[in-house]
Amino acid sequence: MSYSTFNRKQFDSMKEPMFFGENVNVARYDQQKHPIFEKLIEKQLSFFWRPEEVDLSSDRKDFQKLEEHEQHIFLSNLKYQTLLDSVQGRSPNVALLPIVSLPELETWIETWSFSETIHSRSYTHIIRNIVNDPTKIFDDITVNKEITKRADSVSVYYDRLIEMVSLYNTLGLGTHHVPEHGDIEISMRSLKKALYLTVASVNVLEAIRFYVSFACSFAFAERTLMEGNAKIIKLIARDEALHLTGTQHMLNLMASGKDDPEMAIIAQECKEEMRNIFIEAAEQEKDWASYLFKDGSMIGLNAQILGQYVEYITNVRMQAVGLDTAFGTKHNPIPWINAWLVSDNVQVAPQEAEISSYLVGQIDNDLSESDFDDFDL
Amino acid sequence: MTTLTSNKPDKVRDKVHRVLLGKKQILVTEDEPLLVQLEREGIHVEYQCREGYCSSCSIKLLWGHVEYPFEPLAWVQSGYMLACCAIVKSDIEIAFFSD
Numbered sequence: 345m346s347y348s349t350f351n352r353k354q355f356d357s358m359k360e361p362m363f364f365g366e367n368v369n370v371a372r373y374d375q376q377k378h379p380i381f382e383k384l385i386e387k388q389l390s391f392f393w394r395p396e397e398v399d400l401s402s403d404r405k406d407f408q409k410l411e412e413h414e415q416h417i418f419l420s421n422l423k424y425q426t427l428l429d430s431v432q433g434r435s436p437n438v439a440l441l442p443i444v445s446l447p448e449l450e451t452w453i454e455t456w457s458f459s460e461t462i463h464s465r466s467y468t469h470i471i472r473n474i475v476n477d478p479t480k481i482f483d484d485i486t487v488n489k490e491i492t493k494r495a496d497s498v499s500v501y502y503d504r505l506i507e508m509v510s511l512y513n514t515l516g517l518g519t520h521h522v523p524e525h526g527d528i529e530i531s532m533r534s535l536k537k538a539l540y541l542t543v544a545s546v547n548v549l550e551a552i553r554f555y556v557s558f559a560c561s562f563a564f565a566e567r568t569l570m571e572g573n574a575k576i577i578k579l580i581a582r583d584e585a586l587h588l589t590g591t592q593h594m595l596n597l598m599a600s601g602k603d604d605p606e607m608a609i610i611a612q613e614c615k616e617e618m619r620n621i622f623i624e625a626a627e628q629e630k631d632w633a634s635y636l637f638k639d640g641s642m643i644g645l646n647a648q649i650l651g652q653y654v655e656y657i658t659n660v661r662m663q664a665v666g667l668d669t670a671f672g673t674k675h676n677p678i679p680w681i682n683a684w685l686v687s688d689n690v691q692v693a694p695q696e697a698e699i700s701s702y703l704v705g706q707i708d709n710d711l712s713e714s715d716f717d718d719f720d721l
Numbered sequence: 722m723t724t725l726t727s728n729k730p731d732k733v734r735d736k737v738h739r740v741l742l743g744k745k746q747i748l749v750t751e752d753e754p755l756l757v758q759l760e761r762e763g764i765h766v767e768y769q770c771r772e773g774y775c776s777s778c779s780i781k782l783l784w785g786h787v788e789y790p791f792e793p794l795a796w797v798q799s800g801y802m803l804a805c806c807a808i809v810k811s812d813i814e815i816a817f818f819s820d
Contacts, residue, residue: 380794383794585769588775589776589794593796660777664776664779664796686769
């Protein structure tokens with residue numbers, strides 16, 4: 345079955361599953377099988393922001409004053425964030441668009457990926473502002489072993505799904521031999537399983553890995569350092585909170601079987617594997633914490649505290665997708681992070697476009713002539 | 722009958738419910754969501770967006786009834802509630818997921 349950019353079949357898109365049904369034809373939102381995705385799109389659009397809105401001039405001075413090991417923490421964290429958003433800015437589109445079957449979900453995936461590209465652009469904005477030669481930092485992302493290790497684990501499920509879907513689209517169901525990759529079995533069951541595990545690993549990326557990096561960014565700002573950076577990360581965190589809600593909805597809709605009964609069976613079968621994805625990611629994040637703080641800690645954050653936060657946030661995220669918690673840490677070891685994560689104080693002036701409740705172009709058409717009665721010229 | 726209806730809004734506003742949390746008991750009104758009222762009592766609840774889309778403030782609702790003035794965007798697990806936007810409508814018992 346090959347992908348069509350405009351499926352000519354006539355079908356009722358309200359009866360299609362989220363994925364692996366008919367390719368979407370008409371991008372219509374007058375009727376929606378899962379209205380939540382339309383609501384997420386609207387929310388995401390109301391969040392629109394641009395990195396250049398945030399002034400970073402004092403961050404440059406702050407950065408130069410940081411001790412060497414603190415610069416290592418800051419830059420490594422930024423490289424990691426750059427890697428995560430490089431993956432997220434393209435992968436939902438590449439992996440999920442060829443198999444999505446609902447117009448509102450298709451558009452949510454595109455809106456979601458687009459917002460990640462803003463994040464990527466903001467890392468360039470940050471790096472340009474704090475160092476003279478951004479090239480050194482960006483080049484290290486593909487060379488540094490600690491970073492590339494993370495790249496493998498965040499892209500492996502995406503890459504497998506993409507490979508399987510491209511085989512499915514060109515050769516159809518069956519077992520196909522791919523040079524250097526061996527025999528790959530393509531069945532609807534194996535495709536759906538690869539999809540479910542991909543969404544689980546994306547949820548881990550957005551709901552755990554990103555939050556660990558946010559903790560590092562905000563730890564500097566807690567000491568009134570790198571505050572411009574923290575402002576940008578705050579905007580990113582607001583977007584990520586919405587994205588993780590999106591993937592939680594997908595996972596829970598799949599597991600409930602309300603969308604596609606076969607997905608419920610697969611979710612049940614994959615429970616252990618999904619649990620392991622969460623636990624492995626948490627262990628990787630803890631290793632990462634040791635790498636960050638290898639030359640010394642900073643006031644308010646060290647490898648141990650960050651490790652506890654990893655365990656805590658993993659427990660929270662596992663619970664949210666119906667898994668039993670895996671770690672002993674039951675309380676947030678860095679409760680100050682909430683004050684940085686909270687979205688409603690992202691900006692103080694409503695005319696500064698980021699405030700989510702302030703929508704540009706809101707016009708009240710519901711006026712009558714009597715509304716101007718007390719108006720004198 | 723007319724007097725009853727016109728009195729209703731005030732009566733609703735004055736309604737006070739008990740919230741049980743472990744051995745603690747606090748009184749809340751229907752004026753505001755649960756989260757702010759818990760914070761005022763010095764009870765720490767995790768939060769991020771405070772408008773129902775991030776699910777950070779998800780807590781267990783063991784029994785009792787809450788309502789959402791707007792349907793939250795976050796997925797609410799059965800047996801859980803979002804403290805940031807839920808209005809308490811009866812006596813309730815809550816617990817944190819870690820308890």
